[in-house]
Amino acid sequence: MSELETVFFAKRRNPYYVVAPRYVRTSAGIKVLHFLCHALNRMGETAFLIIYPHSPPYLSTHPALNTPLLTKRVMDYHRESGLTPITIYPENMRGNPLNAPFVVRYVLNYAGLLGGDEAYPESEYCISYSEAIAATVPRSRHTIFVPASDPQLFTPPPAGTKRQGGCFYAGKYKYYHGGKTSPVTEGMEEILRDRPDAQTPDQIRDLFRRCEVFYCYENSALAIEAMLCGCPVVFLPNEHFTDLIGKAELGTYGYVWGDDPAGLARAKETVVQARERYMELFALAEQEVRRFVDGTQAAVQQVTYDEPMSDAYVPKIKASERYFSVVRTIWLMVRERGLLYTANVIKNRLKSGRIKLYEA
Structure with missing residues (x-):
């Protein structure tokens, strides 16, 4: 007799616990974690978010995403049902603070750059955000480049729109590392994030639609959003920015590494292709997530769930x-x-x- 296939009963699948900070639209890494949880649920898996650091539930998730928060009740149910959770940590979390029996390490940035461990134990199932990162992670099993920028919001301006001037972004480089910006961006409008005077997404889109060029001092999804709007990008390398995380995924269209006039001319000529290339990444990411599911569901069968996971970061029912x-x-x-x-x-x-x- 074949297994019952119906929408009325849950499949007995090992669940996914995705550990992530609360949803913030200005952080590509955080958005990727939330989108991954959403995608797993859309694919028919069972996935939950564990919000770390703690945040009130009503501020933790995006209302349009299928990203339920894990609770103590759900954790107990999984354990009593003999299901072993697959816990996904980002690279900037040290160790295994939740005492998870099966750890997936999603390396979204270079190990140790923004905190976390610089190497991962062999027991962890490592995956990477891009090919460039995967090359630095021993035993990386999958490369899942989840597109975190919305091509429905960031679109080119109407045909014939005249562009002029430029804008730049130097968020972590300027305000975290204390770096000095280049004379090439002097007098240009600066894009700000996570500040009271920061531009809204609509304002950023409109800026990209009217500017001739966007200068970027670090790896940022803003560069992708600029190209989606038809605005070529100049990446300005510095001591904290020596490589482009998504260069293999983005190809060579729509941007130039360094302030080179000839390179900028080519970026302007190919920026339309940059948008086309980006649209192809959605299907590729979905295929890789499905392979990730197959790999983790098979690997977790070899793991025993002996000690209960820590419930320090999940909501509990009060007495x-x-x-x-x-x-x-x-x-x-x-x-x-x-x-x-x-x-x-x-x-x-x-x-x-x-x-x-x-x-x-």
């Missing part, structure tokens, strides 16, 4: 909420089925130890 839930359930049962029926149910469940907050 008062537990008490209210039990009282409300009993009251509803009395109202609908009567006192004698309710008393018998409670007696039988106490005897069998089946009083829980959920039923398997």
Whole structure:
């Protein structure tokens, strides 16, 4: 007899726990983690977010994404059901703070650059964000370049629009590393992030639509968004920016490495192809996520779930909420089925130890 295929019952699949900070539109790395969780659920897997550092639930996720937050109740259900979670950490988290039985390390940036460990144990299932990063990660199993910029928002201006001037971004380079910007960007409008005076996504899009060139001092999704708007990009290398993370994925279209007039001319000529290339990345990413699912579901079969994971970063049911839930359930049962029926149910469940907050 074949396995029952229906939408009414959940598949017995090992779940995915994705550890990520709260959703922030200005961080490509954070968006990638949330998008991965969303994609896994869209593919029919079971995936949850663990928000670290802690953030109130109503501020933690994007309302349009299928990214449920993991709870203690769900963790207990998975363990009692014999399911081993596949926990995905970004590269900037040290070690295995949740005591996860099966660890996936998603290396989104060069190891140790933004915190975290500089090397990963052989027990971890490592995956990389790009080919450039994968080349620096021993035993990287998959390269999953999740497109984090929205090509529906960042679009070219109407045909015939006249472009003039330029703009630049030097977020981490200027405000984190204390770097000095080049004279080439002097007097240009600066794109700001995570500040009260920062531009909105619509304002950034409009800026890219009217500028002739965008100068970028670091790896940033803003460069992709500029090219999606038909604005060529000049990457300005510095001591903190020596390589382009997505060069293999983006190809050679729409940008130039270094302030070279000939290179900029070519970037202007090929920026339309940059958008075409980017659109192809969605299908490639989906294929790789499916291979990742096959690989992790097979590998986790060899792992035993002996010690419970830490629930330090997941919401828990308070004692008062537990008490209210039990009282409300009993009251509803009395109202609908009567006192004698309710008393018998409670007696039988106490005897069998089946009083829980959920039923398997």
